[in-house]
Structures are given as C-alpha cells and as structure tokens.
Amino acid sequence: MVYKNATQTWRRTGKAVALSIGLAALVVPAIAKAEQTLRIAMTASDIPLTTGQPDSGFEGYRFLGYTIYDALINWDLSSADEVSGLTPGLAESWEVDEENPREWTFVLREDVTFHDGSEWNADAAIWNLDKIYDEDSPQFDARQAGNVRGRIPTMDQYEKVDDHTILFTTSEPDAWFPYQLTFLLFSSPAQWEALDGDWDEFARQPSGTGPFKLTRLVPRERAELVPNADYWDEQRIPQVDRVVLIPMPESSSRTSALLSDQVDWIETPAADAIPRMESQGMTITSNPYPHTWPYQFSMLEGSPWRDINVRKAANLAVDREGLQALLGGMMAPAVGTVTPDHPWFGEPEFEIRYDPEEALRLLEESGYGPDNPVQARALISTSGSGQMQPLAMNEYIQQSLAEVGIELEFEVLDWESLFPNWRRGADHQTSRGAHSTNITFAWLDPFNGFYRFMHSSLAPPNGFNWGYVDDPEYDRLLDEARVTFDQEAQDAILAEFHAKMVDDAAWLWVAHDVGPRAMHPRVKGFVQSQNWFQDLTPVYIEE
C-alpha cells in the first residue's frame, strides 16, 4: 500500500515536472522576447479625438485617425520617393458615372471586420454617413461632423445599393471627390450600440477597422495602441507590440524627453536642437511633403500687392537658401505652391530666384525707390501647426524685403486667432488692415491646394480666398479641372493653372516643410512618406 502510494506520488511528481518543463518551454521564449514599445511625443496638447473623425488637425489624423480607422480610400504611404497617391481602403474600387458625373459608385471590401468583430458592410457605411450628415439620426455627433464636413464640400446624397455597394451623389461634378473621402473614417455601429450610444464612452473604447486598436486612453496624458492582428491588409499588420502616444506641445520638452530616453520618437524637433541630438546618435528624418509656407496677398483696393511688379520683386528679394541655412537645412525652397517635380507645377516663364537687382529694377519701374518704399502690413503668428518657425522666418523675410525697398510691418497674432481669420478675409476687422496673411497649408489635392484660395466663388465667408482674388482665367481653369475625370488631362489643366499663378507671382512662396522628426537609433523600419500622414505599421524596435 505504502509502495503503491509512493509510486503514485512519483508518477504525479514526474507528470508535474514534465508539465512544468513543457510550460516553461512555451513561456520562456515569450518572456525572453521583450515587448516592443514605441513611445512617440506628439506636438498636440491633448490626445486627439478617438471616435472616428479626429481633431487636432492632420496630426490627429496621423496618430489617432489612420491608425485606428480606415477611409474608403486610403493614402498610399509606402514610398519615400514620390508624393503619396490614393489606394483602395474600405472600398475595393470606385467609379464615376459617365452619363451623370455627379454619381459615384463604391464597391466595398468584403471580409473586413471592426475591432469588436462586427461586420463592415454598406449598412455600417450608411450608419457612419448619418453620423456626420443626418442631424436627426441617433448616432449624429456634432463634434465629428464639425471636424469633417468642411473637408468634403460637394457631398450631397448617399444611399445603399446592395450589401457591398454604396452610391454617392455630389452637389456638382467633382473629379476631386475621391481625395475628399480620405478624410471620412468609419467607426463601428455595433460598438456604439454596445456602449449605449455614448460617444464619450466610445472615445475610450473605440472600434474601427484600422491596423491598430486603442487599449488605453488617459486624456491629456497618453493613448496606447496595440496591433490589430486581423487587419485586412496583411502587409500592414504592425511590427511593434505597443505604441504609446504622449502629447507634448513644448518643443524643448520633447527634445529633453528624447535625450533622456523617455520617448523614442519626437515630432518636429526645434531646429537649433538638431545638431545636439545628432551628436548623441539620434536619427533625424525629413522629406519634403505637400506643404507650403507662403504670404497670401490681398487684392483689395489699397493693397500694394495689386501691382505685379511688387509681387515679383518680393519673390526675387528673398534668399531662400539663406533661410534654409537659418533653419538648419530643415526646409526646401519654394518656387511655387507645388514642388517643381510635381505634375501640377507646369512651365512658368517667371523664374523665382534670389535676384535683388532685378527686384530693385521692377520696383523702380512701378515708381518705388529709396525715398518711396512700398509700405505693407502682414498678419503673422507666433507659432502654429505647420507654421515652422514663424517669428524667425518672418523677421528674415522682413529684412530681405527691406533691402529692396519693401517695408513690411507685422501684426502678430497667436495661431488660434490667425487661423480663424483665414476664412474672414482681408477686409474683416480682425485682419487689422493687413495686406497679406501667412498661413501654411496642405496641397494634398487640387481643391485644398488651389481651388479654395483662388476661385472667386470661395471669397470669404465661403472659403479661404482671403485676399479676394477674382480672375476669370483662374476660375475657368479650376472649373475645367474639377470636371475633368481623366487624370492626365486634369494634371495638364492644373499645370497650366499653376504656371499662370507663378507668372502672376500671385503669392510670395517661401518654403516647403520637410517634416523633421527625431528618433532613437533603435527605431527602425520607418519610411517617411511625402505626406502629412505617416504609416507606423512597418516600424520596429531593434535593441
């Protein structure tokens, strides 16, 4: 009996040991592979809205939009060598009706699920559109609507055709409609219902179809994302185990956090800190992207910029290479709204360069000189999204223009005052009699790059034609491009339009941002696309 018990005991012990060894064999490698966490310091002061349509501008879309959610059409962010194009997202294909170019049919991708496991289909798409456009629908969310409706100006109607097809009708023929749909992101109706229709709760437990899932949200402090292992695009399943996003609006705080190893990646390091970071082995990445830093002129009575010679002189007076050196190389000189290698640049005759002698001659031709300088007033900001280093850059320009006889006086506003003024126009009291405004912008698509600034119908309060440009030729070309659905033909019209803009010296073009980022050398795999948005999925940590 005793022997039998002892045998049983030994057998049990043996089994337990074998089991333990087996478990250890499974567990130890998992432990040995340390969790890869990527910590990013954003420039935002808070965690952008996580319900679907992010706030905080394009940084919101970059980190809490395209990570958790998809659009019908996504940006292809895989290349660093060319300006990003569009790629199918939650729609597999789309086409415009040749008979009625106001109608767009979108075929939705099948076998896609939201993070909560519910199905993506036409009903989910229509539910999301009601969330934005139907004020009477229970899921209508004023905040999300406010963040996106302005980005899709021609959306008129939408309807379900079948379970995987939807039909959009635009208010007028609009070849740029697909670009606008990149801003419309889709949240899970099932998750919203499971959370009793509470968008605040949804913000804490969002569910989209994107490559990352949000697992933790601490307002103003951090958001944590983990990979969505079931993401429909297997090429874009994230490499890191966790991404921690930390709002850190002060550039000096971001720099210190990187140098003291509190974060692995910082957005927009201060230019003067870059040599220091490089000396400590940090990687600085940059790449030009569709961003322009200009002076947008007023064409109203009394503005000195109505004279083309003055506009051309200003463009010739600024030494952009000198400015580039001032910024530690972190800019690309701008000789138009788009970069010279872009299909929309065209072949302008007026060559924008640094030529102060020619600038002096042009001013003299218009009756200006040392005793009669041009007097101009400009609205500028102290900081702001995409504004780069506005004070240093504006002072440099002020000095450059003064050297050829253009006396520039600044009206300095904080960013939150300057930005809303954009839509109010040069004649609004908040413009303080200024003749130009200095607001940077994205030219991801022709509407946002050209139309909203240069078409006469978008003068305030309808759009951002701040300076009340009213040129029938600009209107004609833009209208034509908007209804030209053949891409090459459309590019040709836009190239003609842009060349005219440069020949007219319609604006003072100064710089394109290069989106500097600083990261610890252990961060690998990042491809900085020529876009405001970036893909975090290929990034990994190499210890």
Place this chain on the structure above:
Amino acid sequence: MSYFLKRILYVIPVTLAVGLFCFSLVHLSPGDPMDAVVSADAPSEVVQMVQRAYGFDRPLPEQFGRWVLRAVQGDLGLSAANGRSVATEVFSALKNTLLLTVAASLIGFTLGCLFGTLAGYWQGSLLDRLVTGLAVGSVSIPHYWLGMLLVIVFSVELNWLPSSGAGPGSSGDWAFEWAYLRHLILPAITLSVIPMGLVTRTVRAVVAEVLANEFVEALRAKGLAGTRVFLHVVKNVAPTALAVMGLELGYLIGGSILVETVFSWPGTGLLLNNAIFQRDLPVLQGTILVLAIFFVMLNLIVDLLQAQLDPRIKRG
C-alpha cells in the same frame, strides 16, 4: 454672530462674485469659442449647427444662468475642445496639482522657516547675509528658466531624473514608489524656490522683530532656557508665517502654469495653458472657478487658524 460663522458666510457672495468675474472675463477676452470646436474649414452652416449643439448661440446672461445652475450641481459642462466633462478634467488635474503643490510646499516652507529663523536669530551675521542673498535670488529666478536648467543638468546631461510627465504610466496610476517619486522631484524643487524665498524673508523679519520685543528680554531675565524662549518666539511668529504660507499655497495651486508646462505635468496649470491656447472657454471657466473657490476656502481656513492662534483677530 460669531466671528467664525460670519467669516464662513462671507464665502458665499465672494464665490458668486468670482463665478461672475471668471465667466465675464473669458467671454470678454478676444477669440471665438467655436474656434475650439470646429476647424476653420467648416462651412458656416456647420458652425451654426455646432453652435446650437453647444448652446453658444444663447444670450450671455442665459449662458451664465445655465452655467451657474449646472455648476452648483457639480456639472461644469463639456470641454469645447474635446467634448469631455470639464468637472472630470479639472478634478483629475487638480489632484495632480495638489500632489505637486504639497511636495513643493513641504520643501519650500520647511527650508523657508529654517533659513528665516536662523537668519532672524543671527541677524547681521555672515549666515544672515548668505540666507538673505539666497532668498532674494530665489524670488528673482524665473520658474521656467530654473526648470529648464534642472532638466538640462539632471535629465539630459546626467540622465538621473525624468524630464516630463507624472510617472511611467499615467497620473491615475500614481503610487508612493520611486518610479513615480522621481518624476516629482524636479518640478517640486522648481516650484518650491519662490515660496522658499518669500517665507525665508518673512520669517527672518518677524523673528528679528519678535526678538527685539521687551517680553523676550523679560523671559530671558526670568531665567527661561533658550529653547523655551524659542517656543515663545515661534508662537508669536506663527500667525504671520501662517498667513504668508496660506497665500503662497494658493499661489502655488493657481500659479504653477509655467512649471507644469515645462515638465508636462498633467495638472491644472497645464490644463489652463492648453485651454487658453485652444480657446476652450468651458474648461477655462471651470478651472478658474475651481481654483478660485479653492483659494477662497484656503483663505478661510488660514483666517480661522490665525484667529485660533491669536484671539485678538476675533476681537478685531
């Protein structure tokens, strides 16, 4: 009516006046609250739609009335910038600010009382001159400059202490552990410097004044030991020191905006800073109101304590 009851009742009109003042202040300042809610791209019908949803289309007196009614029920509305409950935002930030303030006060008040007493006792000595120099220096140093300097030395160069945040996780996980305490050290030291200087100067002056009184001579003449005399001096210095420390504590809670910004400390200072730049009026109003009420209550407690320590105040 007793002094205590009267003093407590005064709090009601003061709080209401503070509420009206902070509501008016943020509405009179330039900027449109809608700028925080909708992007500049939004067409005017969207702006109007959101305006209705947030109640910004109502007349100001009506907005104030609704705000006060909700505020007395503990509801400070929703943030215009992120749609979250202002009360939740403010109280979660206040908890972090209180933590920082208590730490800074402990450092500042302890050192201030110590240095002030030493300098007051040995007035005119080398020690006094050193302490006075230190006090003048500490009240003259800008907070944010000292903060950045400490970050450069202790975070960037030496890599001893973290430069930002309230801890390795979030402030909600805060625990009395080294991993979190090390985040507190630099901001607390930075914030403590000015109150330390002020308390040092005040205590030094009052100690010197009390020591010059005849009763101290009388106590000594009666043969009282030095420590007993010291206790009498402390009792006479306490009401003034307490008043200064109470005020400083209030200033620390409301005035840590620069330090919290430099160290990304998630308190009311950082909340206010962000709300100002985002034109987030509900958060601005709520934060200022809560801080003002805190300040009023702190003054009340200090007054009551002072009256308890010095009965002459009650008679006054």
